[in-house]
Amino acid sequence: MYCEKCKHCFEGERCPNCRKGRVRQVRPDDPCYLTEQSSPWNGMLEDVLRQEGIPCVTSGRLGAGLSTYVGSVLEITRFYVRWSDMEKAREIVNGLFGKGCPDTSNERGTEND
Numbered sequence: 001m002y003c004e005k006c007k008h009c010f011e012g013e014r015c016p017n018c019r020k021g022r023v024r025q026v027r028p029d030d031p032c033y034l035t036e037q038s039s040p041w042n043g044m045l046e047d048v049l050r051q052e053g054i055p056c057v058t059s060g061r062l063g064a065g066l067s068t069y070v071g072s073v074l075e076i077t078r079f080y081v082r083w084s085d086m087e088k089a090r091e092i093v094n095g096l097f098g099k100g101c102p103d104t105s106n107e108r109g110t111e112n113d
Contacts, residue, residue, distance in 0.1 A: 002026035007080055008033045028084040031057055035079050035093050042077035048092055054085045 001023040002008070003015035009032045014021050026032065034056070037045050042058070049056045057080040081089045 002030055002032070002083075006033065007031055009083065009086070026083050028082065030083045031080040032083050032086055033078065034081050034086070034089050036076055037079065037097075038076045041097070042075070042079075045079060045093065045096065046077075048096065049079070049081070049089060052088065052092060054081055054089050054092070056081050056089075 001010055001012060001015075002025065003010075003018060003020060003023050005020060005022075006015055006017040007030070008015055008017050009026050009030075010016055013023065015023055035045070046056060046058060059078045059080070060075050079089075
């Protein structure tokens with residue numbers, strides 16, 4: 001299933017992240033949450049995904065204003081990839097960081113099953 005609010009993919013009828021029940025079947029072109037990484041790993045991951053031909057969308061947790069004020073080194077970046085690219089993207093994340101590590105997310109339900 002897919003939560004349009006959180007962009008998480010999961011099994012079940014409720015989003016494990018936001019607990020909303022307004023979910024639907026995931027589509028191949030849906031942007032899906034992959035991981036969160038801090039600096040310098042966020043830049044490295046983005047570069048490797050693009051080299052492998054996997055387009056990604058990133059979103060900073062701090063926001064542009066605060067990130068500019070405190071510096072990009074403290075920024076934590078969320079990565080989203082198309083569902084059709086998720087398996088390959090997970091392999092890349094696992095290859096770079098080891099299985100399940102070091103996703104810096106403190107959100108519930110960040111496992112994209």
